[in-house]
Amino acid sequence: MKKTLLPLAVLAIGLSIPADLFAQESRSNSRRTSIPRPFLYAYPEKPGESPLAEVRKSMLEQFDADKDGFLNKAERNAMRLATKKFSDERHDEIRRARERRGGGREGGSPKPPERWLAAYDKNKNGRFDGDEWDTARGTEIKNVTARYDANKNGKIDDDEKQRLVENLKKNNYNPYDNYIRTIVAGLRGERSGSGRERRSRWKEFDTNGDGKASREELASIRKHESQAQEKP
Amino acid sequence: MMLRHLAAGILLTTTVTLGQATNSTVVINEFVAINDSGLRDKDGDFSDWLELHNYGTETVDLTGAALTDSRKRLAKWTFPETKIEPGQYLVVFMSGKDRRSGEKTLHANFALRGKGDYLGLIASDGETVIDEFAAKYPDQKKDIAFGILPDQAPGQAENLKRDFLAPTPGKANARPLAGTVKPVKFSEKRGWHEQSFKLALSTKTGGATIRYTLDGTRPTPENGHAYESPVDIAKTTTLRAAAFKKGHKASAPSTRTFLFLNDIVKQSPDGLPPEYFPFTWGDNKVDYGMDQRIVNDPHYAKDLVKGFHSLPSFSLVMNLDHLLDGEKGIYANAEWDGREAERPASMELIHSDGKKGFQINCGIRIRGGFSRRSSNPKHSFRLFFRDTYGPSKLKYPLFGDNGAKEFDNVDLRTFQNYSWHIGDKERTIFLRDQFNRDLQLAMGQPAARGKFYHLFINGHYWGVFNTCERIKASYGASYLGGKKENYDAIKKGRTYLEDRKMSVGVMANDGNLDAWGRLCDLAREGLESNEAYFKMLGKNPDGTENLDYEGLLEVDNLIDYMLVIFYGGNYDAPVSAWGQNFGPNNWYGLRHRKKRDGFRFFVWDAEHTFRDVREDRTGPFPAGNHYSSSNPQWIWQQCLDNEEFRVRVGDRIQKHFYNGGVLTPEKVLELFQERIDEIEMSVVCESARWGDSGYTPSGGRASTERRPRTRDDDWAREINRLVNDYFPTRSEIVLSQLYRHGVISDVTAPAYQLTSDKSQVEVEAENGELFVTTDGTDPRQIGGKPTPSAQRIESGKTSLPAGKPIQARAFHKGEWSAMVTISE
Structure with a gap:
């Protein structure tokens, strides 16, 4: 530990980064994400508090049935089962919420949104099979791209994607919903355009057409870019 | 025949x-x-x-x-x-x-x-x-x-x-071969060079001609340059050479990489491809070159040089079409998997200190899941050693003297979710996965070993990579004994079927899922009774061996595995928080079918760890309620219904969280420091190569407009958070989380210390009586009675001769403490 702190402290001093900046970073890093918080007790937030002592104190209040200041085997088991029950109920709630949003049961596929089913479930069996999923996904990506591609460059740029995600959230879509993730993943797939752009960009310099950079081709590109920079 | x-x-x-x-x-x-x-x-x-x-x-x-x-x-x-x-x-x-x-x-x-x-x-x-x-x-x-x-x-x-x-496809057969041409010898050793030199090539076979290539392709009678005189080597060069003679089998191609630091730091300073490299990588994001803002920064210049020499280097040399070509390159089509997506290559290991490395011809594939996406410019690799390429095994102590000496395959992992090239740049430390594996190994459990290396591809610097042993049957044979044919190596994974459709779920990499299915069946039936619980372990209800039962679970291994998962706050293994804890991910199990050992589990892909210091992954979680989502944590949850299991968990917690155990803050920091020391300088090299890469989902700004991520502004900040905030407090937070599951007794375990002359160990119970044994047995019997051989010390305090193992428990108000094992 000492060995660790010393060089990093020297590093920090060398960079003139104030110590409280680290502290601030630490606090911001400790913000919760979307993962549900457990269970039964609050974590001690104040420096110096002992998490284990605090939790034990809280558990004693709830499960020390004989009030002897000590959890025996039976009381510990009651605490364990209560923890389990709390977690099970919480996950049952999550499961029900997922199902309400169209998510599926554990181990199964999520249920597609009704609008998608109406449009793409050709055999009307309530799910996508065969080519139905590819058709649905491809069409939806095209539709979304057309709707949000404000500058009409054929792809969703960062700003446009931000608006897309905000709109989805406004419409009560869970941002982690599989279908939205699919759409976003599909938009990432639009990066293939960058490959095309690169191919187009280098084509004029790839004089032998092999797709690779030869010494002569690189010299030509660098000369061209140098001249371009010199132009007023 | x-x-x-x-x-x-x-x-x-x-x-x-x-x-x-x-x-x-x-x-x-x-x-x-x-x-x-x-x-x-x-x-x-x-x-x-x-x-x-x-x-x-x-x-x-x-x-x-x-x-x-x-x-x-x-x-x-x-x-x-x-x-x-x-x-x-x-x-x-x-x-x-x-x-x-x-x-x-x-x-x-x-x-x-x-x-x-x-x-x-x-x-x-x-x-x-x-x-x-x-x-x-x-x-x-x-x-x-x-x-x-x-x-x-x-x-x-x-x-x-x-x-x-000699093969003559479509023609009359040739006469028998007169022999094989001797391999090409090089006048200079592979590795780092500072001065230019002339490289002489030779073969001991008289009358043979030598041909060589500089673009990674294999020299053949038709491909490459004919060697006539020594070749000038004045910059980073990868040279492959083979010798040919009519009526003879050609020599296997020999490959040698020569690295020049002055040249490497200036590679593709403007991002243009190096000579012989393609302009595009199919649809994959392209990224070449060293960021001159880092290279020319006086603050980093010296450490950059130190960084290249601080780690050993792998040099991958191959036909770049096999890697980067949009139609058939595996890097350009990183989602390809399986044998069809394997390409021939040469791999060299180069040590900066002159220690002997190796060169081996092998097969190479892209590996990974998340990292395969085309927006990631830095993919992971998997090397395969087969007789179709060269030696069928790599024989080299790649993971140190305590590691295996022979390998069928080796992983070169990139960094994914927390990296500068695709992931969360604020939390990038390159150590999360490796350090979780380190903890499991330090706890005395088998784990996937790993080290850090630089990688060069056809001489172009590709950044820092992390080797990782694969949890396959061959791993079991190497570390746990027996023949690899007898191992079940299982995981939650994905595989591509013949029609390229992906299948996801519990699967056997080697062997089969039969024993795993039986373990799940027993666990599902309930483990509260000792009959059921010990049957799963191949034992009678009193804990004695029952040869009529098969051992399906290594209990201490499961407990230690889960303690690593809990300590790291692992979001993505063996139950994934990304699926709201309804699905499993990233777990491996290994079991020898003919031994009495049960399944052991392995930390894998533990990148989503060491985030929020208060993270609680102890569950219980629903993943596993169906066989398709079965996983070690679900087995753990089922086991928690059994009192004897809970006692054993308490004992393992006592071992690892107290008295300098692996999960105490001081020990964690000591182990973490070793990894910091290993990569600290090389992080500057990674910064120069990938610090400006960034993840831009839909195009966005050009990378040159971005501030490159650096060791001192970025990496050190997150390292400091872990060292100053996370590790010092994490152990007790995890204890508080585990307490709620009834696995920690309210009776404090005995304390102990050596006397000043180190001849005696003083053992003392804080409350109640003390029970100690010196014959290796647990002072507490299964069921809760004292072991007959245990000494009962009513005063709660005793001294015993040092040097012999001592097991001690306190007993208070009818309750046992966790067991303390003293080996002073």
Whole structure:
């Protein structure tokens, strides 16, 4: 530990980064994400508090049935089962919420949104099979791209994607919903355009057409870019 | 090898049908079972091939005839409508590609084994053997044909002699090879150089010619430069050379990499491709070169140099088309998986201190899940060592003296979710996954070892990578004993079926899922009773061995594995928070089917760890309620119903969270410091290579407009958070989380200390009585009674001679403390 702190402290001093900046970073890093918080007790937030002592104190209040200041085997088991029950109920709630949003049961596929089913479930069996999923996904990506591609460059740029995600959230879509993730993943797939752009960009310099950079081709590109920079 | 040539055939007027017949004039003239650099098929692949020859005077109709490598399945691959004219040779690729119609060249649906196998040509009746190698042909040699010696009179089939020959596909067979050309020798060692030099190439075979390449491709009689005089080497160079002589087998290509630091730091400063590299990588994001803002920063200049020498380097040299070409490159199509997506390559290990490394010809694939996406410019690799490329094993202590010495394959992991090239840049430390594996190993459990390396691809710097042992049957054989054929290596994973559709779930990498299924069945039935719980462990309810039961679970291993998961706050293993804890991810299990050991589990891909210091992953979680989502944490949850398991968990917690155990803050920091020391300088190199890469989902700003991520502004900040905030407090937070699951007793475990002269150990219970044993047994029996051999010390305090193992528990108000094992 000492060995660790010393060089990093020297590093920090060398960079003139104030110590409280680290502290601030630490606090911001400790913000919760979307993962549900457990269970039964609050974590001690104040420096110096002992998490284990605090939790034990809280558990004693709830499960020390004989009030002897000590959890025996039976009381510990009651605490364990209560923890389990709390977690099970919480996950049952999550499961029900997922199902309400169209998510599926554990181990199964999520249920597609009704609008998608109406449009793409050709055999009307309530799910996508065969080519139905590819058709649905491809069409939806095209539709979304057309709707949000404000500058009409054929792809969703960062700003446009931000608006897309905000709109989805406004419409009560869970941002982690599989279908939205699919759409976003599909938009990432639009990066293939960058490959095309690169191919187009280098084509004029790839004089032998092999797709690779030869010494002569690189010299030509660098000369061209140098001249371009010199132009007023 | 016994060769039989059975005469058969129905004579027609002008065409002989290869059916139930006599006097067939078609033979298997030659074949190549290990085609490494010879005949290519139209896909550009070096597929195995065989050649049929009609030595007769009439056309033979092969339609419906078959080729097979199985005597139980003679009609394994049947010919489409095909005729072979008198004197004609017909080549069939034994590629497994199964191409029969509409193709100029035929591809069978199986490949040939290099180790020797049955091979037969079967008549169209599906039964009559026309020609065969029974019981099997001999072990084959790379790029050498096995065929009929020339100058033998046709028709004397049963006495035809065959031998190793120079391959002549579509032509009359050559004479036997006079030998193999000796490999090319280099006048300079591979590795780091500062001064230019002239490189001389030589071979001990007189009259041989040497050809070499500089672009990673394999030298052949047609490819590369003819060596005439020493080659000037003044910059980073990868040179592959082979020697050739007529009538001889060519030498295996030798590869040597020469690294020049002054040259490397200036590679592609403007992001343009290096010489020989392509402009595009298919649809994959492209990123070349060293960021000159880092290279020329006085703050980093010295550490950059130190960084390159602080880690060993791998040099991957290969045909760049196999890697980066949009149509067939595996890096440009990183989602490709399986044997079809494996390409030949050379890998060298270069140590900066002059320690001996290695060069080996191997196969290479892209590995990983998330990191395969095309927006990631830095993919992971997996190396395969097969006799089709060179040695069938890498024999080198890649993971130190305590690690395995031989490998079938090795992973080179990139950094994914927390990286500068694709992930969360604020939390990038490059150590999360490796350090979780370190913790498991330090707890005394088997784990996937790993180290850090630089990687160069055809001489171009590709950043820092992390090796990782694979949890396969071969791992079990190396570390746990027994034959690898007897191991079940299982995981939550994905695989591509033949039609390239992906299958996800619990699967066996090696062996099968039978025992895992039985373990899940027992766990699902309930483990609250000792009968059920100990049966799962192969024991009677009193804990004694029961040879009628199979051991399905290594309990201490499961507990320690889960403690690592909880300590790291692992979001993504073995239950994934990304699926709201309804699904599993990133777990491996290993079990020897014929031993009494149960399943052991392995930390894997533990990147989503060490985030929020208060993170609670103790669950319980629903993942596992269905077999398809079964996982070790679900087994743990089922086990928690059993009192004896909870006591054992308390004992393991006592071992690892107290008295300098692996999960105490001081020990964690000590271990973490070792990894910091290992990579600290090399992080500057990674910063120069990938610090400006960034993840731009839909284009966005050019990377050159971004501030490059650096060691001191970025990496050190997160390292400091872990060192100052996370590790000092995490242990007790995890204890508080585990407490709620009833696995930590309120009776404080005994404390102990050595006397000043170190002759005695003083043991003291804070409350209640003390029970100690010195015969290795637990002072507490299963069920809760004291062990007969245990000393009962009512005062709660005693002194015992040091040097012998002591087990001690406190006993207070009818409750036991956790057990303390003292080995002072």
